[in-house]
Structure formats: C-alpha cells, structure tokens
Amino acid sequence: MALFDGIRRQLRTVIQWEAPAEGALFQQWQGNGDELKNASKLIVASGQGCIFVYEGKVKTVLNEACLVNLKTDNIPFWTTVSKFMQFFESEHKAHIYFYRRTKILDQKWGTSSPIKYDDPKYKFPVTLLAYGNYSYRIDDPKAFFVNVVGAENNFYIEDFRQVMSSRLVHPLTDFLAESRYSYAEIDANREEIAAGMDAQLKQEFLKMGFAITDFRIEGTDFDEDTLKRINRIANLTAEAQAAEAVGLDYTGIQQLEAMREAARNEGGGAGLGMGLGAGMGMGQMMSQTMGANFSTANNGSSADTDASSSELMQKLAQLKKMYQAELISEDEYSAKKKEILDSM
Structure with missing residues (x-):
C-alpha cells in the first residue's frame, strides 16, 4: 500500500x-x-x-x-x-x-493601549482612546511572505488586525503631539487626524507588504481622570460666563457660593449662626453687585423719586438675570425681590 x-x-x-x-x-x-x-x-x-x-x-x-x-x-x-x-x-x-488579492473592507480598529499626551492649551495630561475602521490589501506579496508570515503556514484577517492595533498608538501619539490639538478640538478634527495618520501608516505597512486605504477615526473617548478635568473646566467656564452676564467676577461667584453653602448648614447653633451671618452677607453682596443702598423712605423731589424708581427697576432686572443664570436659588430670588419691592 x-x-x-x-x-x-x-x-x-x-x-x-x-x-x-x-x-x-x-x-x-x-x-x-x-x-x-x-x-x-x-x-x-x-x-x-x-x-x-x-x-x-x-x-x-x-x-x-x-x-x-x-x-x-x-x-x-x-x-x-x-x-x-x-x-x-x-x-x-x-x-x-x-x-x-482582493481588498479587505471595513475592518475595525481600536487603540490597544491608552494614548497619553499633554494638552497644549490647558496644560494637563490627557489619556485618549480611539477607534475606527480601515480597508487594506496585500500590495507586495514577497515582502508580506518574508516580513510577516515567516515560518507560519497560514495567516488570517484576525492576525492582521492584531498587527494593526499594535502599531497605531505610536503614530497617533506623535501626530497629536505635533498637531497640538486641545482635547476639545479632537472630535472636530478627526478627518485631519485620520489623514495625517494615514500617511504615516501607509509607509509603515508598505514595508510589510500591505496597502492601507480608507483609514477613518469614528470616535474617541477619555479615561476617568481626564474626564474629571474636562468637566471641571466646563463647569468653571459656564460659571464665568454666567457671572459675566450679571456683572460678577470669578471672586464674586466664589463668595456667593461659599455664602450659600454656609447658609445651608443646619448643624446646630453654630451652624445656625453661620447661616444667618452668611445670609446677611449674601444679601449685602447682591445689593453691592447691583449697586444697591436700599432706603425705607423716599423724601426727595419728584425727580429723585423717578430716579430711585428707575434704579429699583434695574435692580429687579439684574436680580432676575442672576436667578436665570442659576447664581441664586428660587428662595433667594423671591426673598430679595420682596425686599426690593418693600423698599419702594
């Protein structure tokens, strides 16, 4: 046999x-x-x-x-x-x-490890994750056989995906460092980042016999620490814009918040005293912010009375802006509004 x-x-x-x-x-x-x-x-x-x-x-x-x-x-x-x-x-x-020889279409990729770089605008460390898709084909079979396959008998699409993922982090890190995009600009410039990476990846993979086409970045994400920093910046920016709308500076916002927290403190007699003091301070601060010196009586001329009425109307309008900007609570708004109206 x-x-x-x-x-x-x-x-x-x-x-x-x-x-x-x-x-x-x-x-x-x-x-x-x-x-x-x-x-x-x-x-x-x-x-x-x-x-x-x-x-x-x-x-x-x-x-x-x-x-x-x-x-x-x-x-x-x-x-x-x-x-x-x-x-x-x-x-x-x-x-x-x-x-x-046919093109392998719509292959998914994702960074195998986080990409770390310093934000050029806000000067804090950023840890970025990214994902997307690409297509490719075998361009130089001999280079592919010698440099990639080697002693292996078979090579699969999944094997290539692992090779691709392991080589993405370095060029993406380099490109972000060179382009100097802030974290807030990453998503808006995904096409530019993908185009820049595509040029680097083509050179890298041609050495191994592959041609990369249609490289795309579909989305990005940040780690927990980076998100905390981003949210903190967003909150401070929103507060600054709200303060500017009602004529307060950042220091005034911080004082207002500190007084509000103290006023909410209900922990015993000391807390009550602190709350009363803070409440009085808050009232004084809002009065100063709005240019207020309230008087319980109007003894001036008719012109003085008209000027006083106009000033009170401006105070009411500014107080409403502060409430709409969420710088004061509804109770604080109602109490101060009543105080202004009573002074009339």
Whole structure:
C-alpha cells in the first residue's frame, strides 16, 4: 500500500486553492500528502495570488489569474523508485502559498493601549482612546511572505488586525503631539487626524507588504481622570460666563457660593449662626453687585423719586438675570425681590 500511495502522490497534476479557510489571507497548499512534480499544473483563480517557494527561497510570485506548468528537479516515478527506502520523500522541496488579492473592507480598529499626551492649551495630561475602521490589501506579496508570515503556514484577517492595533498608538501619539490639538478640538478634527495618520501608516505597512486605504477615526473617548478635568473646566467656564452676564467676577461667584453653602448648614447653633451671618452677607453682596443702598423712605423731589424708581427697576432686572443664570436659588430670588419691592 505504501508503494501505491507514493505513486499516487507522484501523479498529482493539478494544484489550486479550491476552498480557502474562512478569513484566510495567506495559506499554504497542503495537497493531502501529494508532492509537487514537474508535470503539475498550477491554477491561480481570479482574486487570488500565489507564491512558489523552492528549497526555502521565493522563486516566483504570481499576482494574476493564470495556469502554470511547474518545473522542478523531481521526476515522476524516478523519484518514487529512488526514494523507496526513504518513504518516498524527496530532498527537493517545493511549496505553494496562496493569498488573497482582493481588498479587505471595513475592518475595525481600536487603540490597544491608552494614548497619553499633554494638552497644549490647558496644560494637563490627557489619556485618549480611539477607534475606527480601515480597508487594506496585500500590495507586495514577497515582502508580506518574508516580513510577516515567516515560518507560519497560514495567516488570517484576525492576525492582521492584531498587527494593526499594535502599531497605531505610536503614530497617533506623535501626530497629536505635533498637531497640538486641545482635547476639545479632537472630535472636530478627526478627518485631519485620520489623514495625517494615514500617511504615516501607509509607509509603515508598505514595508510589510500591505496597502492601507480608507483609514477613518469614528470616535474617541477619555479615561476617568481626564474626564474629571474636562468637566471641571466646563463647569468653571459656564460659571464665568454666567457671572459675566450679571456683572460678577470669578471672586464674586466664589463668595456667593461659599455664602450659600454656609447658609445651608443646619448643624446646630453654630451652624445656625453661620447661616444667618452668611445670609446677611449674601444679601449685602447682591445689593453691592447691583449697586444697591436700599432706603425705607423716599423724601426727595419728584425727580429723585423717578430716579430711585428707575434704579429699583434695574435692580429687579439684574436680580432676575442672576436667578436665570442659576447664581441664586428660587428662595433667594423671591426673598430679595420682596425686599426690593418693600423698599419702594
């Protein structure tokens, strides 16, 4: 039986990639134990490529659909007889490797580790995560075989995804450092960042035999510490804008907040005293902010009365702005409004 099996291997005449493994980019033809002989015919189908390796060296790369007659140093039947005592194994080894020439579309990527850089505008450390998609194809099969596949028999789309993810962090970090985008500008400039990275990635992957196309950044995210810093900046910015709308500076906002917190303190007699003092201070501060010196009586002329009424109307309007900007509570607004109206 061993003799007939050896003869059947010698008679193998057609080599082709009939049923590629799912997700295979590169796959060695095994032939179910058949040997490659000089009478064999190699069929390369549409969308496929083929690398012919003889005695450990790449001899031929077929990058188009074709039919090829193979010629090696193995002679049918003669090898069978001469290698009978060596279990029909020839010392002249030839291997066929098939690969996909078609473009691999819509592949997802994500940074395998956080990207860290210093925000150029706010001067705090940023830790960024990013994700997106890309497409690619095998551009230089020989470089792919030598630099990526190596001693492996098969190489899959998932294998390439891991290679891609491991090489994304460094160029993205470099680009963000050079472009000097603040954290708030990242999403607005995703296309520019992707275009800049695309140029760097193309150079990197061409060395390995791949061509990257349609590289995109779909979204970004920040770690918990960075989000805390971002939210703090957003809150302070909102407070500053609200304060500016009613004529307060940042110090005035902080004083107002401190008085409010003290007024809310209900912890015992000391807290009550503090609350009363803070409440009085708050009232004085709002009066000063609005230019107020309230009087319980109006003894002036008609012109003075008109001026006083106009001033009180301005105070009511400014008080309402403070309430709408959420600088004071509804109770504080009602109490101060009543005080102004009573003074009239």
